[in-house]
Amino acid sequence: MEATLLSLSSVQEPGLREGFYVASPSRGRNPIRCVGAGHSETGSRAGLASQRAAIAAKQLRQCHWCAHRCGVDRLAGQRGPCHAGPEGRIFSAQIEVGDESDLCPVFAVAFSGCDLRCDFCNTGRQSWDASAGSVPEGIEREALLSRIGRAWESGAVRSLMILGGEPTIHLASALELVAALPDGLPVVWKTNAHGTPESNALLDGVFDGWVADLKFGNDDCARRIARVENYCSTVHHNLRWAAGQTRLIVRHLLLPGHLECCWRPAAAWMAEHLPQVEVSLRTGFWPGWFSSRHPELKAPGRLSEAQEATRIGIEAGLRLIQ
């Protein structure tokens, strides 16, 4: 039975769910989907996503989907810090191989715009500009769904990933898209984890897995580089919540010069609070977008720091994956 609006507003207690991977009868071993996680407990994913999309569409009247909680009426033309309108725009939809290895290849659908302003953003303008791309409607929407269907049925992809920018700011559109996907296709939610109990409630049980960022290990770096307040408490809460709902991969992009201030405390926090989640330490930093605003981010990531970061992760007992 679908959750009520009241229950959608409640926050579930964080907790870790033991997961293991299932064999898909039609497609061999499926490394993505966890037994006991996701929509399998609630019936059709399409039905659940469709119901949630309808609820989300009404919440556009007073948006509280990200931790800015600006409450603007997006249907009336008001815009919050994310600058997003009522309809999600997509700037990229293609097969990619740069994500965690057991998710790949992924069919990545990227929504425009973001609620954060990370100067090192690797997609740059499209992630900062909610007006980039287009709203897939009519023939364009059918063509997108057809491409996804062919990629899945032909075995060209192992999963579909919804990302951005930040897809949380486009919850209604993202859920509408999920409602139209083949039920067997594992769907991964890639997020900056800067959401709220309201957005978490809409996402709960819809996805087969989350890939969520833990970008910073302290609030000062987050404020300076991504212009966001209370980063750690917000993201820590959401990661703990997500770990109790689905397969969670926590992703950390190692920033040059941030080994001690960001990675070490992030690793220590995960070791204490999320010892069972998989941790994807990304060491391929490239100084794109506005990285040059920060002296330490003007050069690519260093091998010595990557090696030290890996050592820190291993010593902390993290489940490092690639």
Ligand code: SF4
């Ligand atoms: S998603 Fe955008 S409109 Fe909604 S609370 Fe966040 S900044 Fe405001």
